[in-house]
Amino acid sequence: xxxxxxxFVFSAQVLVYAYVTHYYPASVRGTALGPASGIGRIGSIVxxxxxxxxxxxxxxxxxxxxxxxxxxxxxxxAVLTLPRAAGSVPAAFx
Numbered sequence: 658x659x660x661x662x663x664x665f666v667f668s669a670q671v672l673v674y675a676y677v678t679h680y681y682p683a684s685v686r687g688t689a690l691g692p693a694s695g696i697g698r699i700g701s702i703v704x705x706x707x708x709x710x711x712x713x714x715x716x717x718x719x720x721x722x723x724x725x726x727x728x729x730x731x732x733x734x735a736v737l738t739l740p741r742a743a744g745s746v747p748a749a750f751x
Contacts, residue, residue, distance in 0.1 A: 673693050674690065
């Protein structure tokens with residue numbers, strides 16, 4: 658089970674790279690990839706730390722799921738702010 662979770666999490670981060678390179682023009686692609694990979698790496702550090710703290714406190718079973726579900730909802734809301742079509746970047750990048 659842990660193996661499959663790791664596979665899907667790793668695949669999701671690779672899809673973020675593909676999404677960013679597809680939707681942003683070459684002139685800002687490096688700038689866009691930096692924050693995208695940084696946020697992914699921060700999540701890979703913070704997630705296990707919070708999980709360890711919840712398990713150590715003895716509340717990992719109900720609250721671990723709630724925490725990661727809340728993070729997933731925040732991620733979904735962030736995706737809603739992304740451009741809908743290739744080349745339609747925010748005005749600040751034009």
